[in-house]
Amino acid sequence: MDKIVQIYDKRVLLLDNSIEEETLPDPDLSDVWVVNHHSPSKVKVFLKKIIRSENLKVYLKPVFLQREFKKGYEYFRENLYIEELCDGYIENMQIQEKVQLLDRVNYFVQKYAENRGHKQLSGDEAILQSSFDYYYTRQKSIIPIKSHNSLSGYTHPRIEAHFFSIENADKYSRVLLKGAFSENLLDREFIDTLHLCHHCGGGFLNYREICPKCKSHNLKMIPLIHHFRCAYIGPKTDFLYKDQLICPKCSSLLLNPGVDYDRPGSTFICKNTSCNNQFQHPPILVSCVDCETDQSPHELVVRKVYKYSFTEKGLQHFLSLD
Amino acid sequence: MLRWGWYILLLDIPRFLIVEGVSLILSKKKRRETYAEWKIAEQRLKNEYPLVTVLVPGHNEGKHLYKLVESLKRQTYQNIELIVVDDGSTDNTKDIGHNFEQRGDINLFIRSEIRGGKASAANMGLRYAQGKYVIHLDADSSLKDDAIEKILIPFYRYENVGAVGGNLMVRNEEDSLAATMQYLEYLQSINVSRIVLSYLRIYKIVSGAFGAFPKAILDRVGGWDVGPGLDGDITVKIRKINHRIIFEEEAICHTHVPVTWKKLTKQRLRWSRSLVRFRLRKHRDIWIPNMNFRFSNFMSFFENILFGLILDFLWVFYMIQILVMEPTFLLIWFPFKYSIYLILSIIQYSYCLAICDDKGQVFKKIIYIPLYPIYMGYYMRIVRTIGYIDEFFFYDSYKDAWNPIKTSSKAKEFGA
Numbered sequence: 137m138d139k140i141v142q143i144y145d146k147r148v149l150l151l152d153n154s155i156e157e158e159t160l161p162d163p164d165l166s167d168v169w170v171v172n173h174h175s176p177s178k179v180k181v182f183l184k185k186i187i188r189s190e191n192l193k194v195y196l197k198p199v200f201l202q203r204e205f206k207k208g209y210e211y212f213r214e215n216l217y218i219e220e221l222c223d224g225y226i227e228n229m230q231i232q233e234k235v236q237l238l239d240r241v242n243y244f245v246q247k248y249a250e251n252r253g254h255k256q257l258s259g260d261e262a263i264l265q266s267s268f269d270y271y272y273t274r275q276k277s278i279i280p281i282k283s284h285n286s287l288s289g290y291t292h293p294r295i296e297a298h299f300f301s302i303e304n305a306d307k308y309s310r311v312l313l314k315g316a317f318s319e320n321l322l323d324r325e326f327i328d329t330l331h332l333c334h335h336c337g338g339g340f341l342n343y344r345e346i347c348p349k350c351k352s353h354n355l356k357m358i359p360l361i362h363h364f365r366c367a368y369i370g371p372k373t374d375f376l377y378k379d380q381l382i383c384p385k386c387s388s389l390l391l392n393p394g395v396d397y398d399r400p401g402s403t404f405i406c407k408n409t410s411c412n413n414q415f416q417h418p419p420i421l422v423s424c425v426d427c428e429t430d431q432s433p434h435e436l437v438v439r440k441v442y443k444y445s446f447t448e449k450g451l452q453h454f455l456s457l458d
Numbered sequence: 459m460l461r462w463g464w465y466i467l468l469l470d471i472p473r474f475l476i477v478e479g480v481s482l483i484l485s486k487k488k489r490r491e492t493y494a495e496w497k498i499a500e501q502r503l504k505n506e507y508p509l510v511t512v513l514v515p516g517h518n519e520g521k522h523l524y525k526l527v528e529s530l531k532r533q534t535y536q537n538i539e540l541i542v543v544d545d546g547s548t549d550n551t552k553d554i555g556h557n558f559e560q561r562g563d564i565n566l567f568i569r570s571e572i573r574g575g576k577a578s579a580a581n582m583g584l585r586y587a588q589g590k591y592v593i594h595l596d597a598d599s600s601l602k603d604d605a606i607e608k609i610l611i612p613f614y615r616y617e618n619v620g621a622v623g624g625n626l627m628v629r630n631e632e633d634s635l636a637a638t639m640q641y642l643e644y645l646q647s648i649n650v651s652r653i654v655l656s657y658l659r660i661y662k663i664v665s666g667a668f669g670a671f672p673k674a675i676l677d678r679v680g681g682w683d684v685g686p687g688l689d690g691d692i693t694v695k696i697r698k699i700n701h702r703i704i705f706e707e708e709a710i711c712h713t714h715v716p717v718t719w720k721k722l723t724k725q726r727l728r729w730s731r732s733l734v735r736f737r738l739r740k741h742r743d744i745w746i747p748n749m750n751f752r753f754s755n756f757m758s759f760f761e762n763i764l765f766g767l768i769l770d771f772l773w774v775f776y777m778i779q780i781l782v783m784e785p786t787f788l789l790i791w792f793p794f795k796y797s798i799y800l801i802l803s804i805i806q807y808s809y810c811l812a813i814c815d816d817k818g819q820v821f822k823k824i825i826y827i828p829l830y831p832i833y834m835g836y837y838m839r840i841v842r843t844i845g846y847i848d849e850f851f852f853y854d855s856y857k858d859a860w861n862p863i864k865t866s867s868k869a870k871e872f873g874a
Contacts, residue, residue, distance in 0.1 A: 360582070362570070364868035367577035367684050369570075370585055385680040388872075396868065400546070400570035400578075414586065416568050417556075 140166055143231045146238065155182045163193035167238060168231055171201050176209040176218060183221035184297040187266070192249050195266055196241055196273060198234065203227040214285050220293040223274070237274065244273050260312055263298045264321075268446065268454040270294065278313070278322075278444040287426070288332055289339035290441050306337065313444055321450035324442035331436040333424035340425040341436075345418035347406035354407040355418060363390060363397045371403050463776040463791070466769060467798060473765060474802055481654040482809055488657075499615035503607070506614075507537050510606065511589030511673070515543040515579035519597030520551030527563045529600045535607040541566045542597075543583040546573030575861045576666075577688045581681040584673075592676055594689075595711075596667045600629065602710040609670045609709035620675050620701025621693060622709070623661065624668035625649060629712035631823075636722050638826055639833045640715045645810040645820065649707065653813075656705035660758035663690040664703060668711035675701065684869035686860045687732025694741050697755050707813075723841055730845025731855035733766060738850075740874060767846055773835075774843045799831035 138161060139150045149166035155173040158181065173179055179201075189195045199222040201209070206225060209215050219225060226234065248269075257265060271278055280290040287306045295312065296305035316322045332339050344353040358371040361381065368385035375381040381390035381397070390397045406413040422431050446454070489496070512530060516522075523542065530540060542564050544551050552569055559567040566586055570579060580594065591610060595601075605624060612622045626648050631641035648665075655661040664671075666689035679695040682688045693703055716722040737744070737759050744755050780787050807827055814820050848854045856870040857863075868874075 360570075362572075362574045362578050364865040365684075365872050365874060366680065367575065367581055367682055367688075367865060368680065369574065369578045369582045394864075398572055398574075398864070400572040400574055415566075417559075 138172075141229075143229060146231055146235075148229070148231060151182070155179060158182065158185065160185060160189060160194055163191065163197055167198075167242070168234075169197055169199045170226070170229070170231075171199065171205070171222070174205065174208055176212070176215040179209070180215065180218055180221065183218070187221065187294055187297040190262070192252060192269065193245055196245055196269055198223050198238055198241055200224065200226045200231075200234070202229075217281055217283050217285070217291070217293050220281060221297060240275075241273050244269070260315070263295065263312060264316055265454055266298075267295055268450070272446070272451075272454070280327075280441055280443065287336070287338050288330055288439070290328070290330070303336070313442075316450070317442075317444065320447055321453055322444045323447050323450075324444050326440055327443050328441040330439045330441060331433070332439055333422075333427060333429055334431055334435050334437050335429040336424060336427040337437065338424050338426035342423040342425055343433075344421050344423065345404070346421045347404075347408065347411060347413050348415055348419055349413045350406060350408050350411040351421070352406055352408040352411065353421070356405045356407055357402050358405060359399050359402045361390070361397050362400050363388075365396070369400070371405075463773075463780075466772055466776070469764070469769065471798075471802065475805060478650065478654050478806075479809065481657050482650060482813065485653050485657040486813065496611065496615060499611050500607075502614040503610055508590035509537050509539055509588060510535070510610065510670075511539045511541055511583075511587035511592045512595060512606075513541050513543070513580060513583045513587060513592050514595050514597050515545060515576055515583055516547075516551075516597040517545045517573060517576075517579075518547045518549045518551060520547065520549055520554040522597040523551075523554050523558060523564075525600055526595070526597060527558060530606075531563075532603050533601065533606045534604045535610065538606065539565045539587070539589050541568065541583045541587060543579040544569040545576065545579035546570050573862050575684060575865045577682040577684050578865070580688075584676055584681050587673060590673060591670055592673050593668070593670045594666055596713065598714040599667050600712045601668070602712070605668070605709045605711055609668070609706050612704040612706050613670075613672065616702060616704065618700075618702050619704055620671070620696035620699070621664045622670045622704045622706050623652065623656075623664035623693075624670070624709040624711050625652075625705075625707050626665055626667055626711055626713050628715050630714050630717065633717045635829075636719050637715055637717050638823065639829065640722065642807070642823060642826060642830055643834065644715075645814065646806050650806070650809050650813065652705040653707050655758070655761070656703070658757075659702070659754045660761055661703045661705050662693065662758045662762050664693045665689055667713045668709070671696070675699075684861065684865045684874055685732075686728050686855060686858055687736050690732060691736050691740070694736065694744070694755075697752075697758070698741075698744075698750070700752070726838065726841045727845040727848065728855070728858060728860060730842040731849035731858070733762065734846050734849040735855050737762060766842070770839045770843045770846070773839050795835070796831055799835050800828065803827055803830040803834075 138153050141148050141150065146168055147166040148168045148170055149161060150170055150172040151161070152172045154161050155171065155178050171179055183199065186197070186199060187195055201219060201222060201224070203225040209218050223237065267278065278292060280292050282289060283291045285291065287302055291306070292309050295309040299305035299308050313322065317324050330339055331341070333341065345355055346353045347355060358373055360369060361372055361375055362369045363383045363385070365388060366383060366386040368383055370384070374384050375390065382388070383390060401416070404415050404418050420433055422433055422436060514526065530538060542555055544555055544567065555564060555567040555569070558564040568582055568586060570582060584592065591613065593606060593609065609622050609624050613619050626644055628637065628641040628644050631638050652661055669689065675696060679692065679699065682692050697703060716725050743750065744759050780791060804827060807824070811817055811820055853870060856866040858866070
């Protein structure tokens with residue numbers, strides 16, 4: 137059994153065994169839950185379990201991580217958003233700083249815990265309701281965060297916690313939010329634009345300049361040099377002799393840039409030995425790291441990223457008791 | 459002593475009437491007689507069908523590209539690689555060019571971010587050119603449908619051809635009086651005169667507006683040198699390595715000429731300065747009877763300098779002398795000179811009519827002939843003389859904004 141300590145007038149449950157055994161504790165026994173476990177992967181699993189719970193008293197319970205554990209959690213980059221799955225970090229068990237939050241949650245739970253459950257909600261509606269309850273009590277907007285772990289680069293950790301595969305999580309959470317927006321339950325504000333693979337929606341893309349003839353991306357860029365005196369223009373390799381620049385047309389030494397010569401641009405050479413093409417404007421080819429699909433930049437899917445907040449209608453809808 | 463001006467007529471009349479008339483007749487006759495050989499040459503061209511690079515360097519010429527592309531699409535000769543070089547344009551040439559390149563209408567669109575001048579732009583295009591022949595065009599040139607085919611045939615008709623100059627006709631002669639006078643001028647000084655000069659082996663300038671060169675020869679002379687006047691300069695370079703320069707009157711290109719007198723004056727001053735800069739300074743070795751001396755090169759310069767520079771000076775000097783010493787003599791001199799040159803102009807005009815294709819269009823301009831002696835005899839001579847003096851004493855061609863200062867100053871420093 138996990139320990140319960142009393143801090144001022146609040147009962148604080150220190151989660152350790154529950155996380156180890158992956159069982160949710162009884163929400164009535166304490167006011168606040170504080171994670172007291174070292175393994176970030178297990179903590180993540182546990183926090184997601186809390187989010188997915190159908191019990192309002194569970195998924196609204198204030199849950200904190202301890203700052204003393206932070207370094208250990210964030211050792212691996214994939215755990216960087218772990219605090220988004222709960223109410224953040226506290227230091228030295230300073231629960232009293234969070235008193236306002238605790239009271240707000242308490243009030244909400246007392247008002248709505250008994251009166252919910254009359255509506256039969258579909259899976260999607262349940263997720264929206266659960267998310268609403270959380271964001272409403274925490275007085276926050278639904279803001280996506282940048283993450284290396286997510287497919288596209290942005291993630292809504294709490295909403296995506298409801299889904300079980302990474303592609304579904306990304307796709308369905310967006311669909312859900314977009315749907316709520318089109319029903320005017322949510323308001324949205326533009327925050328970013330993404331260019332994603334048209335095949336898998338992945339944001340991890342490799343951009344390469346390629347040879348227009350043979351498509352190889354093993355290219356060499358050479359600056360052009362224009363010799364003023366005789367109007368000869370060519371790649372730097374034409375001029376290079378030992379360490380100096382000597383004009384192949386008039387054999388004079390090029391000394392002062394801007395006075396004797398300048399660099400009006402560059403030329404590319406394809407290093408593919410069977411091609412050796414020379415050109416000025418290499419086209420760009422994009423390769424998706426996740427699904428290895430090649431595409432040109434204008435084939436990429438352009439998607440906008442928004443942060444969401446609840447409208448009046450939304451508030452009415454989600455707060456209604458019938 | 460005062461009346462020495464009469465003797466100048468002894469030069470102009472033989473040259474324009476007799477030499478031109480006779481050479482024109484002989485040239486046309488020879489062409490008709492060797493018709494079969496021309497046909498063979500045409501067949502050889504069509505059998506070989508080599509890749510030809512059309513090179514179009516320009517600065518802020520984006521608005522002309524559409525017409526150029528269309529003009530090339532209509533060509534009877536289609537094995538063409540179109541290379542357009544954008545020399546640091548500041549308008550939307552870059553976008554227009556890229557668009558055409560993506561559509562495949564332009565094979566290669568090269569851009570220099572910093573303006574370097576026409577010579578460096580042409581050389582940059584030459585570097586990427588893969589054709590056996592390179593045809594240099596101005597962006598506002600529009601070619602007759604068989605122009606490219608026609609300009610290539612001389613390479614197969616004769617041996618050792620280093621360059622072929624195309625025929626230039628004025629496209630915008632309706633735009634102004636200045637343009638109409640230039641239309642008449644081009645008929646005589648290009649259409650007729652160059653046939654004569656080419657026949658006599660002293661043809662001197664393959665115009666940048668429409669000229670064809672074997673790529674190997676361009677590479678050998680190191681491409682173009684700093685201008686203005688780079689088209690005349692490269693023609694001289696090719697002459698110096700013992701190649702023939704041919705004028706092909708059937709390869710026709712329509713070009714846009716300056717419309718205002720001010721712009722026309724600027725252009726002719728520029729051309730006159732080039733004459734001094736290249737034929738008296740840079741390539742002065744043509745005059746010297748050393749081991750590299752070739753009589754035809756010498757004669758091409760001599761004809762140019764005599765009828766272009768020396769006579770202009772003499773006429774202007776003579777005018778000044780009359781004005782200063784005996785102004786009343788003008789009352790006799792002016793009508794006399796005008797009558798002689800009017801007759802000369804009419805005869806020249808009839809030569810043009812005889813050889814041109816669209817006789818109707820040329821004939822319509824007959825009402826402008828009375829102005830021609832004043833245009834050529836006074837306006838042009840005075841402008842050209844100013845240009846010669848300007849370049850001779852003040853080296854003003856190096857200050858011309860036509861070419862960026864950075865290259866002009868280096869060219870000046872090294873006598874290029």
